Amino acid sequence: xxxxxxxxxxxxxxxxxxxxxxxxxxxxxxxxxxxxxxxxxxxxxxxxxxxxxxxxxxxxxxxxxxxxxxxxxxxxxxxxxxxxxxxxxxxxxxxxxxxxxxxxxxxxxxxxxxxxxxxxxxxxxxxxxxxxxxxxxxxxxxxxxxxxxxxxxxxxxxxxxxxxxxxxxxxxxxxxxxxxxxxxxxxxxxxxxxxxxxxxxxxxxxxxxxxxxxxxxxxxxxxxxxxxxxxxxxxxxxxxxxxxxxxxxxxxxxxxxxxxxxxxxxxxxxxxxxxxxxxxxxxxxxxxxxxxxxxxxxxxxxxxxxxxxxxxxxxxxxxxxxxxxxxxxxxxxxxxxxxxxxxxxxxxxxxxxxxxxxxxxxxxxxxxxxxxxxxxxxxxxxxxxxxxxxxxxxxxxxxxxxxxxxxxxxxxxxxxxxxxxxxxxxxxxxxxxxxxxxxxxxxxxxxxxxxxxxx
Numbered sequence: 279x280x281x282x283x284x285x286x287x288x289x290x291x292x293x294x295x296x297x298x299x300x301x302x303x304x305x306x307x308x309x310x311x312x313x314x315x316x317x318x319x320x321x322x323x324x325x326x327x328x329x330x331x332x333x334x335x336x337x338x339x340x341x342x343x344x345x346x347x348x349x350x351x352x353x354x355x356x357x358x359x360x361x362x363x364x365x366x367x368x369x370x371x372x373x374x375x376x377x378x379x380x381x382x383x384x385x386x387x388x389x390x391x392x393x394x395x396x397x398x399x400x401x402x403x404x405x406x407x408x409x410x411x412x413x414x415x416x417x418x419x420x421x422x423x424x425x426x427x428x429x430x431x432x433x434x435x436x437x438x439x440x441x442x443x444x445x446x447x448x449x450x451x452x453x454x455x456x457x458x459x460x461x462x463x464x465x466x467x468x469x470x471x472x473x474x475x476x477x478x479x480x481x482x483x484x485x486x487x488x489x490x491x492x493x494x495x496x497x498x499x500x501x502x503x504x505x506x507x508x509x510x511x512x513x514x515x516x517x518x519x520x521x522x523x524x525x526x527x528x529x530x531x532x533x534x535x536x537x538x539x540x541x542x543x544x545x546x547x548x549x550x551x552x553x554x555x556x557x558x559x560x561x562x563x564x565x566x567x568x569x570x571x572x573x574x575x576x577x578x579x580x581x582x583x584x585x586x587x588x589x590x591x592x593x594x595x596x597x598x599x600x601x602x603x604x605x606x607x608x609x610x611x612x613x614x615x616x617x618x619x620x621x622x623x624x625x626x627x628x629x630x631x632x633x634x635x636x637x638x639x640x641x642x643x644x645x646x647x648x649x650x651x652x653x654x655x656x657x658x659x660x661x662x663x664x665x666x667x668x669x670x671x672x673x674x675x676x677x678x679x680x681x682x683x684x685x686x687x688x689x690x691x692x693x694x695x696x697x698x699x700x701x702x703x704x705x706x707x708x709x710x711x712x713x714x715x716x717x718x719x720x721x722x723x724x725x726x727x728x729x730x731x732x733x
Contacts, residue, residue, distance in 0.1 A: 281321075284314035288373045303362040307369030318365065318401040321372040326353070328386035328402050329565060330395075332430065333410030333452070335610045336558045337363065337389040338586045339550065340410055343562030345387055346579040351571050355385040359586075361712075363389045365397050392426050393419065395433030406568045407437065408444040408561050412451045413501055414483045414646075415607040416638030423484055427451055437461055442568040444561060447518045448503040450493060451484045456516070464568060466560040467518035469538075470525045471497040471505070473553060478502065481608035481646040487513050500553050501609035520564040525556050529620040530590065530601065537563055537573075544577050550585045552617040554610075588715040590617075595727050598697060599705040604715055606637065608646035611709070615651050618707060624657040627707050628696040630689055630714035631665040637711040641665050644672045653678065658699050660684035662692030663714045689717050 288310035295305045310317045322328065331341045338361060348355045356375035358367045368388050375384060390398045392412075399407065409430060412423050420426045434443060439460050446452045447467035456463040474497035478485055482502040485493045491508050498504040507514040523543065524536035528551065535556050536545045548559055559580050566576040585591055593600040603618070605611035618625065629649075633639045644665075649672060659678060661669040666687050673683050684699075686692035693708075700706045710718055722728040 280314045281317065284310040284317050285321075285373055285376060287313060288370075292370070292374065303358070303360040304364070304366045304370055306373045307362075307366030307371075310369050310373055311366060316401075318369050318372060318398075321369075321376060322386070322402055324372070324376060324383060325356075325386045326383040327405040328388060329406045329408070329569070330388050330390050330398060330402060330404040331408045331410065331561075331565075332390045332392055332395055332433075333408075333446075334392070334413040334415045334426075334607065336410040336554060336561070339555060339589055340408060340558040340561045340565075341387055341389050342586055343559055343580050343583050344408075344565050346583045347562060347566040347571055347576050348385055348387065348569075350575045350579040351569075353385055354382055355387050357387040358389055361389065363391045364394050365401070368398060368402070393429050395429050396436065399433035400436045403438055404441060406442045406444065406565050407434065408565050409446065409452050409455060410558065410561055411446055411449045411501070411503065412484065413607055413609045414481075414643065416640070417642070418638055418640040423451060427455065430455055434459060434461075444564045444568060445516075446503070446557065446561070447516045448499060448505070448557075449484075450502065450506055450513065450515070453516050454488075454513070462568075464520070464564045465516045465518045466520040466557075466564045467515070468499050468522040468525065468553070468556065468560070469518070470522055473525050473527065474498055474504065475500075479609075479612060480648070481612060483609070500557075500613050503557070518560075520560050520567065522556050522560050525553070527551065527553065527617075527620060530617060535559060539563060539567060539573060542573055544573050546577055546581045548580070548583075550583065550590055552590070552613055554613045555590075587719060588710070588712075590614075593722055593727055595697065595722070595725075597702050598700050600697075600722070601705050601707045602715060602718065603707070603709050604712065605647070605709045606711055608643050611643075611647035611649075612651075614709060615648060619651055619655065623655070625652070625655045625707050626658045626696065626700045626704065627652060627656055627709065628660045628662065628692060629669050630692070630708065630710035630718060631661070631663040631669045632711045632714040632717075633665050634713040636713050641668055644668060645675075649673065650676045658684070658696070660686065660692055660696040662686045662689050663711070689714060690721050693718065693721060 288306035292306035447465035526534040603614040
């Protein structure tokens with residue numbers, strides 16, 4: 279009775295939220311969980327099983343790859359695609375998918391905040407858990423990486439023994455989560471060292487053993503991800519079950535990736551660029567395999583997956599284009615910047631930095647992001663957002679003259695001014711934090727250039 283009342287009341291609250299212009303992505307969950315704290319556990323009975331994706335970067339894109347694979351396999355699913363990844367967002371997704379009308383029970387596909395992992399794993403008992411990576415992010419919420427890893431360990435410890443855990447072999451902290459787990463553990467990683475960087479970047483986060491020894495790297499792909507081992511050989515990179523054996527990067531256009539899964543090899547043209555998205559695709563291949571999907575199903579599904587809203591998104595505005603590349607921590611920002619640098623020629627940039635709760639109120643990460651790398655290509659630079667002055671100061675310390683940076687605190691006015699300076703047929707490259715990206719997209723939706731991400 280309590281569950282039925284919770285569902286009915288939650289659905290009504292969601293309807294009222296939408297009438298007021300909201301997305302009803304978390305309100306139904308908040309209301310439902312208040313009435314029935316075990317609501318997620320009750321509603322998981324309506325699922326055929328669930329997949330949980332967590333980690334600092336790549337949750338949304340990895341989930342999209344997995345979702346396309348489920349669709350290709352004829353498996354209906356519900357997904358918290360709005361990015362509401364706390365327990366209330368999971369509850370909202372389950373409420374809005376209840377009852378599911380069809381012959382098959384849907385699967386649940388959930389992006390989960392790292393700190394929510396203990397509760398999510400306990401309540402959902404997922405069949406597959408994917409951990410993408412661990413980077414410094416939102417220090418005001420998570421603290422240092424060891425604390426974030428502890429959240430994940432607590433969550434994984436509560437999983438049924440029948441679950442499958444998919445871990446990034448190239449991240450030493452993530453890979454270490456598999457030690458001693460009774461569940462089946464699958465690792466994925468990049469084998470093609472031709473895309474290795476010269477060494478660990480300045481913003482690398484975790485490159486020591488638990489005893490404090492520096493790891494030795496034979497290859498570095500992004501942040502602290504690569505081929506590593508400890509001097510005493512007590513810690514080394516696990517052999518990946520899913521390996522990227524060949525990777526050819528094609529700027530902001532995409533990349534060509536060859537995967538090895540056991541003895542099988544297959545190649546995919548990804549329409550989403552960057553080394554980080556090759557990792558996301560490899561994670562999805564491993565998750566698909568754990569779900570029993572064949573490469574013949576997974577390959578075309580991954581190839582047709584489009585970028586999520588705000589992640590390497592292209593928007594046409596008249597005879598100009600806007601490229602949106604989400605940035606939220608040093609490693610993520612550096613990879614977006616590096617991908618942009620692969621496309622030659624002068625560029626116009628608009629950097630939007632907010633410090634709202636969903637962004638993280640600590641913006642010290644700006645000083646570890648390599649904004650210097652975009653300067654040789656910058657024809658113009660503009661900044662906006664709630665931390666406009668911090669970003670302008672960061673560019674000043676990067677060597678940019680104050681007069682060469684356009685400052686507008688209002689994102690709409692900053693967008694308008696930046697677009698005016700872009701030549702016909704050109705592109706404005708916008709690098710926003712999460713809530714700044716949502717505000718930017720809201721402006722573009724109101725102007726008729728985009729559809730709302732929930733439509």
